Amino acid sequence: MKGTVYKSTGSWYQVKAEDGNFYNCRIKGKFRIQGIKSTNPVAVGDRVKIEVDEVSEEVTGIIKEIEDRDNYIIRKSVNLSKQTHIIAANIDQAFLLITLNNPPTFTTFIDRFLVTAEAYQIKTILLFNKIDTYNEEELAEVKYLAALYRQIGYECIGISAKSGKNVEKVKEKMTGKTSMISGHSGTGKSTLVNALEPSLDLKTSGISVQSKQGQHTTTFAESFDARIIDTPGIKGFGVVEMEKEELGDYFPEFFALRSECKFHNCLHLEEPHCAVKEALEKEEISWSRYKSYVQIIKGEDEQQYRMDNFEEQ
Numbered sequence: 008m009k010g011t012v013y014k015s016t017g018s019w020y021q022v023k024a025e026d027g028n029f030y031n032c033r034i035k036g037k038f039r040i041q042g043i044k045s046t047n048p049v050a051v052g053d054r055v056k057i058e059v060d061e062v063s064e065e066v067t068g069i070i071k072e073i074e075d076r077d078n079y080i081i082r083k084s085v086n087l088s089k090q091t092h093i094i095a096a097n098i099d100q101a102f103l104l105i106t107l108n109n110p111p112t113f114t115t116f117i118d119r120f121l122v123t124a125e126a127y128q129i130k131t132i133l134l135f136n137k138i139d140t141y142n143e144e145e146l147a148e149v150k151y152l153a154a155l156y157r158q159i160g161y162e163c164i165g166i167s168a169k170s171g172k173n174v175e176k177v178k179e180k181m182t183g184k185t186s187m188i189s190g191h192s193g194t195g196k197s198t199l200v201n202a203l204e205p206s207l208d209l210k211t212s213g214i215s216v217q218s219k220q221g222q223h224t225t226t227f228a229e230s231f232d233a234r235i236i237d238t239p240g241i242k243g244f245g246v247v248e249m250e251k252e253e254l255g256d257y258f259p260e261f262f263a264l265r266s267e268c269k270f271h272n273c274l275h276l277e278e279p280h281c282a283v284k285e286a287l288e289k290e291e292i293s294w295s296r297y298k299s300y301v302q303i304i305k306g307e308d309e310q311q312y313r314m315d316n317f318e319e320q
């Protein structure tokens with residue numbers, strides 16, 4: 008029978024099967040996933056095939072097979088080995104919560120998030136939250152940012168998790184899908200989830216479990232036929248390593264111009280006849296995006312980035 012992993016504790020996996028029931032499953036034998044040295048062979052979100060144990064009184068089963076993943080997010084394991092820990096697999100989309108102030112979300116953070124999401128092939132929707140609190144000037148800034156990101160292909164929605172503005176819209180987008188909710192602490196992640204499904208108290212539901220080894224246990228919180236991944240404390244994703252030459256490919260508007268650069272391996276920095284820099288001069292590419300690009304490629308602010316991602320665990 009087919010099913011999806013909803014929770015993993017390390018040795019047991021809670022699988023929701025096609026028949027609608029939850030089965031506590033174990034794995035038998037060794038699962039090797041090509042190219043990944045992972046501490047957890049099966050992760051939340053994995054689509055699996057299970058064999059139900061008919062004899063046992065409890066609803067248990069054995070995971071026989073893991074289907075290929077569409078994508079997965081990882082982080083380095085806490086121990087010093089080269090192993091990684093898969094936080095979740097088969098994510099349909101990420102919602103990034105953005106607030107102008109209280110706390111401020113800078114475009115460099117948004118851009119780093121988007122680059123990582125592109126690298127993981129996860130579609131991102133930008134949610135500008137707390138619009139109930141903005142004055143005219145701030146609303147104009149939100150509109151400016153939304154237009155900037157819409158132009159390069161990202162969907163943007165202004166919401167108020169508190170007043171409920173556009174929460175239904177978000178709900179519709181989540182229905183039937185697996186979503187990740189990210190954003191700085193204080194941007195309203197728990198408020199949004201509670202607005203989506205009041206019975207699901209993100210703060211107290213025990214989703215953000217930390218096991219004794221200090222490893223996070225990720226679970227799906229299922230609500231209104233949508234699966235939500237809470238990635239405890241990790242704002243954004245795990246680590247992603249990429250070559251300098253690759254970075255421009257994850258800025259969609261740069262990628263679109265790449266073939267027009269004189270050099271096929273153009274880094275869009277000091278090279279002559281660079282289509283990206285020409286577009287920048289013509290203001291067809293935004294300076295804030297280019298600034299983020301340069302910052303990432305030069306490894307500036309790396310410390311800050313790491314803190315953004317991992318500090319608050």
Ligand code: GDP
Pocket residue numbers: 136137138139140166167168169170190191192193194195196197198199
């Ligand atoms: P999290 O850390 O991302 O989970 O953020 P919380 O959901 O805990 O929200 C942080 C604070 O912002 C809380 O005091 C919320 O009540 C408040 N908040 C969240 N969303 C909104 C909103 O849309 N409007 C207003 N005015 N406050 C909000």
Ligand code: ZN
Pocket residue numbers: 268269273274275276278280281282283284
């Ligand atoms: Zn170039």
